Amino acid sequence: MSVIIALLVLSVLIFFHELGHFLAARFFGVKVEVFSIGFGKKLFTKKIGDTLWSISTIPLGGYVKMKGQDDSDPTKVSYDSDSYTTKKPWQRIVILLAGPFANFFTAFVLYFAVSQIGTHLSPVFNYAKYMPATIGSFAPDSPAKEAGLDINDTIVQINHIKIKDWENIGEAIQTADHTLSLTVIRDGALMNFDFSPVIQTQKNKFGEDIQRKLIGVGPLVNQEKLHFSLLEGIQFAWNETLYASMLIFQSVEKLITGAIGADKLGGILTIVDVTAQASNIGIVALFLFTALISVNLGVLNLLPIPALDGGHIIFNLYEWIRGKAPNEAAMYYMTVTGWGILISLMLLGLYNDINRLFG
Structure with a gap:
């Protein structure tokens, strides 16, 4: 049951990330062709307006397919007025930022909920600040x-x-x-x-x-629960979202520089395992770990890797500054390279997970 809860939590976080992209795209008049939670064979589909909403077999990701935008082949574009391609670079950047922003906002809401429920001091958040x-x-x-x-x-x-x-x-x-x-x-x-x-x-x-x-x-550790007023809860949620973001940014930096070994990189099995354990502890622990994972998704999607939101933001910044889009061939090869990096990191994380959980 705890594993099912963990997969459900991950799917919800992915849903909010993609919902951020979807709402921003629709705000700027971009047609969204597909909104999918999961990959692989589609289990459920429903056409609402111009968008095909679907739930697929493998609940370990998701995507929003906008008209004129294809991560698998950036050369496939459309120049219709409702296409992602025809929007101004700053509008595309807002659409791209909306996904990670949704993750940060989700974490903020979860931290705020914890502040109102009440929580014991825990290393899951910056507890020294409240001692x-x-x-x-x-x-x-x-x-x-x-x-x-x-x-x-x-x-x-x-x-x-x-x-x-x-x-x-x-x-x-x-x-x-x-x-x-x-x-x-x-x-x-x-x-x-x-x-x-x-x-x-x-x-x-x-x-x-x-x-x-x-x-x-x-x-002197107080065993009583921490309780916050409404305004204190907002401050708590802001502080913890910021703290978690800085922590993950620092972790990524240390992985890149080699200060932290590649064997410390966790993958999807670790995320599911830790979330499942948190769900067994209680709702507050689950909310805290879910908030941390949500921030993690937001930060990682901002990395300047071509296949991620951060990589697309770099392309659009280039176009905004230079006044012309990057070379299509260069974008294609960089995107393919980005997918290669992502797949390699996912496989490394999976290998580390197997060693950690079963070794």
Whole structure:
């Protein structure tokens, strides 16, 4: 049952992505010939207006086929007034951006829903931002403990930097040069402590070894659910959508530069597996993972690979700036190359999935 839920979640995210393209295309008067969820043999079709809506056998993707636009062969164009080809480059760019935007917006809505349902602190989102700057534990040989800090001390300032949450503590410590000057509240009174952090090698969220300044303290974890007002929920949803986007952009950058090994690349099996596990935990966990996957789809589709939205955006930017479309032969070969890159990445992800899940 959990696998079915995972596939349904993936299909819904793909639907919203393609719906973004569809609505933008129709807004600019482009005829949409096919709106398909899935690939392969069509299980269900219905003609509504000029568009054939379909659900196909393999629910691992989808597409919107616009008149005058064909990803498999960019030389197949139409010069009718309702064709994608005849629209201005900036209009085509808006149509292309609408798909990823729909994914980001879907993630925003899911994060907002989580904020209103209520959630426990979780590494699935930027939880340090929602922890109070109150000390709940000390590491062995903690410089902070040796300096005289105690459990339940609330840190309000580090080196004249105001501290509002636990995330601020790490940021302030890393920017300090040598000695730290901490101001804490203890039993309603302000107290000051001066000491030096230690420098240790740690793994960051991408598994890289980095040098970090540490004072050896842990947060006081509140086991109660986080609840947000309407306005706070909107801020939470914005922060988490932005945080997830930056995280995925950084991950892609590190994969490209080799900072993260290619064996860390996950594929469709990992997505289905993790989503299925989240569905077993509860609705909040499912919403959080679905939001993360939605942002992932949005970011990956913006990559400047010719077969993706990002690659088409580059082509249209070129036409907008130069005043003429790119050479058709060059577009064709770049698109074929883009499909080759995508298929290779999908196969690599599948290979890694099999090793991870069954190896």
